[in-house]
Amino acid sequence: MPQTDLTDLHHILGDLVVASHRLTRLAARVTGSTESPATWRTLSVLQTTGAMRLGELAAHSRVSQPTMTKIVRNLVESEWVKRIADTDDARAWQIAITPKGADALQAWRDELSAALVPMFADLSDDEIEALRSTVTIIGSRVELSAAASEAVAGAR
Template identity: 30%
Template sequence: MEPNKDLIELNVADFAMVFEDLTRIFIRLPSIEKLSFTTLSVLHTLSRKSPMRLTELTANEQVTQSAITQLVTRLEKDGLVERRSDPNDGRVVQVHITPRGANIIDSRRLERIAHITTFIKGLTPKEKQAIVSAIPALRRLAELGGDA
């Protein structure tokens, strides 16, 4: 049996390196909001999964319970998150992102889109089409790794 010539071998090491480079670029893009990486990570997580228990945030962000408690306290003082009792269990506190916190994530995303748009202008039509074609697979990959 002949190997399928349409099958493209994926070099996972190359793929990882490119994503590391892109991640570094994304993190370092200039922004109006100057917040720490951990702060932005928590806000981004809450923008997609709010509300969350402190224990869930601790596990998700891979920091200590003490660190997440301090961070949430600071974010709460800044009006970016709020703590509320779990309606199903009054002993449990849930962390909710506020409209102000969500606005920071939205504005940073818009800033990133503007920067990336300038980068994309340097691509050929064929390169742009390759990215368009890859988006569904990349979205699925993100879903598969979402709990990692």
Template identity: 35%
Template sequence: MSRQDPTRGASRAIGSALYGLATRAVRRLPRDMSITSAATLATLDTTGPRRITDLAVHEGVTQPAMTVLVRVMEESGLVERRGDASDKRVTLVCLTEAGAAYVRTRRRAGVDAFARLIDELDDDEVEALVAALPALAHLAELETRDREGPKR
């Protein structure tokens, strides 16, 4: 039976479990900003400064919507706009120290919430999760590549 065989069902079962965990995790986070704003800050933390158009594509929103979102986050002191040293026509959105601190705090809260739940699992279940870590990391890489689409 091949991995692509739809009767196997493992891909859908795993996908359902991961999706359920992700949606419950998002619901538990503080609602002090939109999911798109928090995701944009996390993207800037991970990838560094980016153009508004690149952020819009990465986060799956329109360029005008990202422009408004960046303006709000800029007014809150979480991001700033800077010129690109390699191309003076380009403006990059950069994370400020306050923005980076926000991302670290939010990420730590999410990790701590899952760690508390994982601490309630039995040893075999924890070992299974540990064994799955490389696959989960690869899955995250594939998702990022898929979301960003083909390179131009």
């Protein structure tokens, strides 16, 4: 790919990340939810990657371990996550999402989507197809990246 195309791609991807974050914040604000974004991010990480130790979960959610301890405590009280014994280390625990947590996460995602529909209801069929294609492309690249990261981590 020529350098000018790479530069253009660089800018487009940067704009996409910014737009995505703005869209998420806007949707959350419109819903009026008081739940911390870190709660939803944590549940999403657990749903996507499966059970993991608290330190790993903190790293994936980009918060400190003491902050993750508080988040997990609240999520356990809500019965959205559970602690399970770590099979590799009897002294350690792993955190896993519960069916109740998965349901809460899906309800939150549905609420976000419903809040955004009025802003996008006037899109043409071609624009909706462009959004669908964008979601597919991003999803496949993120999955590829996650698989590559896991392969590298497993090779250590």
